[in-house]
Amino acid sequence: MAVAALVGEKLACRRGFKLLFEQLDVTARAGRALLVVGPNGAGKSSLLRILSGLLGATEGQVRLDGDGGAEASAGEHIHYLGHEDAVKGALTVSANLAFWRTVLGPTGLGVEEALEEVGLGGLGRLRAQVLSAGQKRRLAIARLLASRRPVWVLDEPTTALDARAQARFAAFGRAHLAQGGILIAATHAPLDLGETDELRLGGAGA
Numbered sequence: 001m002a003v004a005a006l007v008g009e010k011l012a013c014r015r016g017f018k019l020l021f022e023q024l025d026v027t028a029r030a031g032r033a034l035l036v037v038g039p040n041g042a043g044k045s046s047l048l049r050i051l052s053g054l055l056g057a058t059e060g061q062v063r064l065d066g067d068g069g070a071e072a073s074a075g076e077h078i079h080y081l082g083h084e085d086a087v088k089g090a091l092t093v094s095a096n097l098a099f100w101r102t103v104l105g106p107t108g109l110g111v112e113e114a115l116e117e118v119g120l121g122g123l124g125r126l127r128a129q130v131l132s133a134g135q136k137r138r139l140a141i142a143r144l145l146a147s148r149r150p151v152w153v154l155d156e157p158t159t160a161l162d163a164r165a166q167a168r169f170a171a172f173g174r175a176h177l178a179q180g181g182i183l184i185a186a187t188h189a190p191l192d193l194g195e196t197d198e199l200r201l202g203g204a205g206a
């Protein structure tokens with residue numbers, strides 16, 4: 001199912017004693033990136049987890065509007081990339097990606113093709129534990145290519161990537177948007193995703 005928008009209405013998030021945000025309305029539409037920015041601890045990761053259905057909002061609702069007006073399920077349509085790369089060190093690089101491709105749906109590039117795209121071509125038989133931080137990040141990003149999903153929710157996706165890999169990642173993002181995808185990213189670094197909307201959390205110096 002194509003997805004037209006990811007919508008959060010009147011969202012609030014309390015973590016411990018701290019109310020991170022309240023009455024927050026968020027809309028990410030197909031074809032246009034939404035960047036979530038703000039200082040450390042402002043609640044960007046918390047918001048992304050709420051939008052992905054991984055964390056319950058203290059108040060408010062989240063929904064995925066399907067193309068025909070029907071509601072779409074987060075579990076089937078969202079790619080969530082968190083701070084951690086979700087890489088199993090004991091498995092080979094190829095086996096890691098093959099695992100995720102099976103779990104998320106083998107609807108995108110093949111394992112070797114996706115590894116090639118992220119610049120890990122020829123490293124598939126290595127144990128993932130020997131990858132560098134940037135290579136592990138590339139392996140996590142390869143999931144986005146190995147399974148096609150209309151909604152990408154990305155928490156600081158370019159952490160540890162070198163300049164070339166950052167540019168390559170931005171190109172993947174632009175291609176996803178050009179195909180009518182939704183992309184929401186929390187970031188401290190500039191991301192060249194074309195025209196973007198911005199959502200700022202927390203005050204200066206919060």
Ligand SMILES: Nc1ncnc2c1ncn2[C@@H]1O[C@H](COP(=O)(O)OP(=O)(O)OP(=O)(O)O)[C@@H](O)[C@H]1O
Binds near residue numbers: 039042044
């Ligand atoms: N499980 C938890 N229990 C209590 N407090 C938490 C929990 N998880 C996060 N927090 C707090 O919520 C606040 C927001 O955290 P969050 O990770 O959402 O911020 P962020 O904007 O993504 O920060 P950064 O830019 O550093 O990644 C922080 O003060 C954090 O300590």
